[in-house]
Each structure stands twice: as structure tokens, then as C-alpha cells.
Amino acid sequence: MITPILDVMQTIPSFVYLIPVVMLLGIGKVPGLLAVCIYALPPIVRLTNLGIRLVDADVMEAATSFGANYKQRLWGVQVPLALPNIFAGVNQTIMMALAMVVIASMIGVKGLGVPVLRAISNQYLALGLMNGLAIVALAIIFDRVSQQYGKRLQKHREGGHGV
Amino acid sequence: MVSDIKVSIKNLYKIFGSDPQSVLGEAQAGMSKADLLETHGHVLGLKDVNIDIQARGVQVIMGLSGSGKSTLIRHINRLIEPTAGEIIIDGEDVLAMSEEELLAFRRFKASMVFQKFGLLPHRTVEDNAAYGLTIQGMDKAEAIEKSSYWVKRVGLAGFENHYPAQLSGGMQQRVGLARALATDAEILLMDEAFSALDPLIRTDMQDVLLDLQSELHKTIIFITHDLDEALRIGDDIAILRDGAVIQQGSPQEIVLNPADDYVRDFIKDINRARVLEVSSVMESKKPRSGIKVEKTMVVEEALQISNANDNKPLIVTEDGKAIGSVSLEAMIAAIARPEKDAERNPEYR
Secondary structure: OHHHHHHHHHHOOHHHHHHHHHHHHOOOHHHHHHHHHHHHHHHHHHHHHHHHHOOOHHHHHHHHHOOOOHHHHHHHHHHHHHHHHHHHHHHHHHHHHHHOHHHHHHOOOOOOHHHHHHHHHHOOHHHHHHHHHHHHHHHHHHHHHHHHHHHHHOHHHOOOOOO | OOOOEEEEEEEEEEEEOOOHHHHHHHHHOOOOHHHHHHHHOOEEEEEEEEEEEEOOOEEEEEOOOOOOHHHHHHHHOOOOOOOEEEEEEOOEEHHHOOHHHHHHHHHHOEEEEOOOOOOOOOOOHHHHHOHHHHHHOOOHHHHHHHHHHHHHHOOOOOOOOOOHHHOOHHHHHHHHHHHHHHOOOOEEEEEOOOOOOOHHHHHHHHHHHHHHHHHHOOEEEEEEOOHHHHHHHOOEEEEEEOOEEEEEEOHHHHHHOOOOHHHHHHHOOOOHHHOOEHHHHOEOOOOOOOOEEEOOOEHHHHHHHHHHOOOOOEEEEEOOEEEEEEOHHHHHHHHOOOOOOHHHOOOOO
């Protein structure tokens, strides 16, 4: 049920859903945010799903045998053990969200996308390159910070021989 | 051993397949595992299992891989739903419990130790040991304090803040044991708990278990494929083949009277001297003088005593009273490996 929705969110050209979004909400930050969400959320959903499914069945069985209910299994076992995949999803989502800034700028979102858009329409190579690289730098910073946070949540993976 | 029944498994069937209920009738009528698979494409996991398990004893369930022993133990706390049958624990049918009753049963009444340990890799040793208690709803600090006793009892003092991946297999299983003991459940389910460990560590863990059991007297249901292990720790052994119980009895009974060739094959290579007790090989005549031995002494020990006393016959006693004697020859004859046609050989019986 979820998969086809994610497929649509990922593959449908952004301009297609920008039309109704702009029609309904006008131009500005809100429709921009909505467009970014539609485009960037699927990877984290998919990878979280995958991560939860990949949790060792033996560990889940042990949790069940001690009487863990659905919530205790989800938050006590599945989510913590799915963290590597969840953080791979976070990485993908950050990258895709930043890739959307130029498109978002077309519907009136201010920021780094605006000069890039201007550079494209006027063929200013230097302006486009500088602002494009700035977006890349932002993406790298966000990614490194979030991955470091993820690592801190997974202390148990250091210095062992793997379980 | 005190004889009251803690767990009673009655007419338990488990059929794996797309529509188990449709073929249940035929399985109950006695269709074999192979026929059922061929004609209906369903796998017969358990076939009319009936076992009464004594309270405060160690019940071993034994069988080779595929015999259904792991399936059986998972029915007791309902990790697997049965196709038909009853499991009565303290007068209550586990299979009829509601979702909440089942959760409470798993939290307070039965805890489990797994072959592959099943530890939570993201939690430290002390957090793992406290897991059952936190699931019960106990405050985390209190749970850790309470479970730390068991962490020390299984010999892991000093490792409280290690993660499972930093421990050896034997130590990980100690954590598993501490986790199961910490909930104070009366029933301990052990699914090939020591099978993944190397022989020395395995013996070590058996000692830990026997030591704890002599003090705690829990009802332990122990699954294994290793007969030496079964004979060592079991008060009672049930042997499973193709999902059906083919023999149940004390270690003595199984070694002395194997039910069929399958069981006979099983016991062929065991150390009989370590299992047989002198009462199984004694004669009724009572010599006037000699060294006295308790009737539950194993032949291995009695042989050493006899040997140290000019190979004289020993007097077998029960509660201090002589009930018979046992000669060196009889003991040696008893530990000889039985031949294929042992059944027809009256000396062996």
C-alpha cells in the first residue's frame, strides 16, 4: 500500500505537483516546504522500513518471549537496531531536500536557490557555480552532523566483533 | 523428587502449511509425516505430544534436528500457535489465554534462554540482564539493582558495562541466563541453550545451571540434541522423533530399556558408567561385610571404590539400610557397550 505511494512521490516530475500546490496555497514558503517533503521523504520511509524488517529475528523472539508488547518491541528493539538504515535514510533525505532548493525557488522560496535560478536564466557561470557549491557545502555539513549524532546513538557497534 | 505436575502438554499437534485445520483430522487419524507432506503438502511438526512435567525438576526434551523439539518448547510460551491440543500450566490452559494474560504469563511465569542468545546488542550486560524486569514495568534503576545479583551469580561481575559483542559466546549465554533468572519466573525454558558453546564451556555452563538449580528448584524445560548433556542434567528425558514422543523416562530407564532402535542408536556411544546407578545393577543378596554405598551412586564412582578395596563387592544401601550388593563383575558387565541384539541377550537386561 505504501510502496506505490512512495513510487509516485519519487518519480512524478516535481512541476506536476507544484501546479496544484501553488493553485491551492499560492506561492511562498509553505508550498515550497510541501514540495520538498513530497520529494525528499520517501528514502527515509523506505530505509526505516527496511531496517526494521532486517532486525535479527532471534532478538525479536527473545523480546517477545519476555512479554514485550508491540510498543516495547518497536521502541526498545526494532528502532534502535534499525538505526544504521534509518541514518542512511536521513542522509538521502538531506541530499534530496537540498537538491530541491532550486525548484522551490521557482515558487517564490527565498534562499540559495534564487541566485542559482538567476544564473541559469542568464547563463552566469560563476554565480551558478558559487551558489551551487554553497548548497553542496550545506548538504555536507548537515550530513556529517546527523551521521555523527547517529554514531553516538550506536555506541555498541564500537570495538566488538559484531552481533 | 516431589511429584506434582507443573506443566501438562496434552494431545498437542502442530501442522505447518497453508491450511492446517483441513488436514488435522487425517493427522489425528495417524497419517505419517511423509504421507501428509506428499498428499497434502503440509508438514507435520508435532504429532500427539503428551508430556507431564514435574514441578521443580529438569525435564529434558531431546531429539535430532527436525524432530520438533524447538517447535515444542515454543508452544509452552506460545511463540508458536498450536494446531490442536492443550498446555496446562498450574491448572490454566496457556492456549486459551487472552493477549493480556499471555503477556503477563511471559513476563512473570516463564522465561526463556536461547541457542543464539538473543541478547539486545545495543544494551550493556546489566541492561540486558534487567530487560525482563523493565518489560514488567519496573523502574530501570531498581531493575538493574535487582538483576545485578544474578549478573554476579553467573560470574559476570566486572562486565556490567560491556556490550554483548565484546563478550565471548560462553559469557553471552551467561548474560542470557542471568536475564532469564532475574524475572524470578518459576519456569525456565532453555532452547538448546548450551549447544552453540564449545565442549569445555558447555560443561562449565551445565555446572552453573546445576548449581543454581540445586538452590532455586525451578521447573526447567531443557531442549538438547546432546545425549550426554541430557543424561547429565535431566531428571526426566523425553525423546522426540518426527514430532512424536517415542520414549519418556528417567535417564536410568532410557539407558537400560531403550524403546526402539532409534533410541538404542542414540545411547550407543554414551558413557554408561556415568549414568547407571548401582541400584540398577545390584543383586539382592546382602553380604555381611563390605563398603557401603548409597543406591544412587553411579557405577563409575562405585568402580573406583571397589577397586580401591581389593575389588570386593559393595553393599548397596538406601537410607542407611542394606538392600543388596554389587560385584565388580556385574558393574563391568553393565557398562559394556550393548550389541545390536542386546535385547535377546538376557545378561544385558
